[in-house]
Amino acid sequence: MTNHWDAIRRHWQLLGPPLCPPPEAVTTYERELGLQSLDVVLLGVTPELAGLGRTMLAVDESPTMISGIWPGDTATRKAVAGNWLDMPVAGASMDAVIGDGCLSALGLSVARRALFAEIARVLGPHGRAGLRLYASPETPDDPQAVRTLALSGGVATFHALKWLVAMTATGGAPDHAIPVQAILERFDELFPDRDELCARTGWDLPVIGTIDVYRNSPAIYSFAPVATLVHEAEAFFGDVRIVATGTYGLAERCPLLVLRSPRQR
Numbered sequence: 152m153t154n155h156w157d158a159i160r161r162h163w164q165l166l167g168p169p170l171c172p173p174p175e176a177v178t179t180y181e182r183e184l185g186l187q188s189l190d191v192v193l194l195g196v197t198p199e200l201a202g203l204g205r206t207m208l209a210v211d212e213s214p215t216m217i218s219g220i221w222p223g224d225t226a227t228r229k230a231v232a233g234n235w236l237d238m239p240v241a242g243a244s245m246d247a248v249i250g251d252g253c254l255s256a257l258g259l260s261v262a263r264r265a266l267f268a269e270i271a272r273v274l275g276p277h278g279r280a281g282l283r284l285y286a287s288p289e290t291p292d293d294p295q296a297v298r299t300l301a302l303s304g305g306v307a308t309f310h311a312l313k314w315l316v317a318m319t320a321t322g323g324a325p326d327h328a329i330p331v332q333a334i335l336e337r338f339d340e341l342f343p344d345r346d347e348l349c350a351r352t353g354w355d356l357p358v359i360g361t362i363d364v365y366r367n368s369p370a371i372y373s374f375a376p377v378a379t380l381v382h383e384a385e386a387f388f389g390d391v392r393i394v395a396t397g398t399y400g401l402a403e404r405c406p407l408l409v410l411r412s413p414r415q416r
């Protein structure tokens with residue numbers, strides 16, 4: 152799947168909230184998890200989160216994402232290539248794990264559960280984790296209502312629209328998955344005239360064009376509802392909470408899943 156993320160890296164500067172965490176979301180990680188004096192694992196190389204923690208080990212499967220967007224190793228932080236489901240980290244050795252949109256990068260419920268199990272494994276007994284979600288509503292939006300909302304200027308950013316479109320077309324339980332190619336197809340059906348979308352919203356065509364990276368990509372994302380993700384996490388953590396991450400566009404669907412009391416297996 153690293154080719155998918157390599158392609159996304161090439162237009163990284165055109166991305167924005169809610170795909171990247173805005174400052175108020177970064178503050179939420181810090182406030183809810185008290186990261187300042189902790190040894191932290193970052194899932195991925197999200198640059199906005201690279202300054203958190205006393206020390207940070209970032210784990211990402213894509214060497215080009217590491218070389219392309221990680222702000223660089225220092226005396227207290229470094230990035231390594233690795234799989235989140237089998238982290239190069241000893242059991243019960245870390246204080247905290249954080250990640251941004253990671254659960255949506257996994258297309259299967261069984262993979263999300265494997266990630267929860269792996270996070271619980273690497274955390275010490277007082278450890279905690281925070282994962283910002285991209286969560287579908289319990290009742291799916293009507294696709295035509297999403298189109299009308301976007302064309303009337305009611306969607307904050309193109310990237311928020313991309314997620315709204317995806318959430319109209321995700322499959323059912325247990326995975327709530329969608330191949331990214333299907334996000335592009337649904338978008339093209341709903342918005343066949345990109346010039347019109349551009350004119351009605353003020354979004355630049357190159358920003359709208361970032362969705363074309365999904366063409367021919369084998370990647371599968373998931374957008375499970377909050378209740379599903381909480382239920383999956385509760386098998387691995389004794390204390391599972393949901394915290395709002397701010398007021399940016401689509402923030403209501405991007406809360407922080409806060410996990411404490413890892414169950415040791």
Ligand SMILES: C[S@@+](CC[C@H](N)C(=O)[O-])C[C@H]1O[C@@H](n2cnc3c(N)ncnc32)[C@H](O)[C@@H]1O
Binds near residue numbers: 253
């Ligand atoms: C943190 S996620 C989401 C980033 C961003 N918030 C978004 O929504 O586009 C993106 C990163 O996850 C990495 N990634 C995806 N699945 C992975 C896995 N199983 N193990 C390690 N890294 C993975 C990709 O290489 C990519 O750099």
